[in-house]
Amino acid sequence: KAGVTQTPRYLIKTRGQQVTLSCSPISGHRSVSWYQQTPGQGLQFLFEYFSETQRNKGNFPGRFSGRQFSNSRSEMNVSTLELGDSALYLCASSQNGGDNSPLHFGNGTRLTVT
Amino acid sequence: EDQVTQSPEALRLQEGESSSLNCSYTVSGLRGLFWYRQDPGKGPEFLFTLYSAGEEKEKERLKATLTKKESFLHITAPKPEDSATYLCAVQAPGSNYQLIWGAGTKLIIKP
16 A cells, blocks of 8 residues: 655745645545644644545644645645745645544655745 | 653663653543654654553564553664654544644664
8 A cells, every 4th residue: 555645855945935745645544634843843733634624723824724635635835935934844644533543644845945 | 731741852772772762741531642753854654552551552672551641662672773763642632633742752773
């Protein structure tokens, strides 16, 4: 079974630009979560989508948005990039996002904002 | 406030030297505690889920245990390939299944 696939693997953007990251979950998984990971803050939850609906949201500004398609693939968008947005962005999928449903992570997109 | 604290922040061991990593939590009514392993440049890899005090899970050289206030990840006779950051996360009631993450323990096994 293929794992969670994230593209692109690396991105370099300039402050003020916008960026879109893509995530393909494990086949059959309906929940997709996004996390930001930095050395100082660790894993920070961005949002979770389940059956194309945002079910949970973390404490990030509105510049961070996402969506999920009918095939469970998900995209995350960051507008008006800031230097502090430089991080590893991780996508994780699970069967239903509930109890007994561990997260399975992709290898992330490394975003560098200059 | 629900919190997860992992200790130590970093641990250096000789190959074959057994030890334990700690994950303490202040969540009331734990729904589940998860252990993950993360290698540099990769996403976290799921290891174990524990649900109730007294529960134990094993995988190769790793054994995870759970009490009412903390979990331990015991590593027996570690090898250099066990070097990684180990992350702990808990699921609290009323959290809509969202996880509260610890900062991780960076484990280095020297040959």
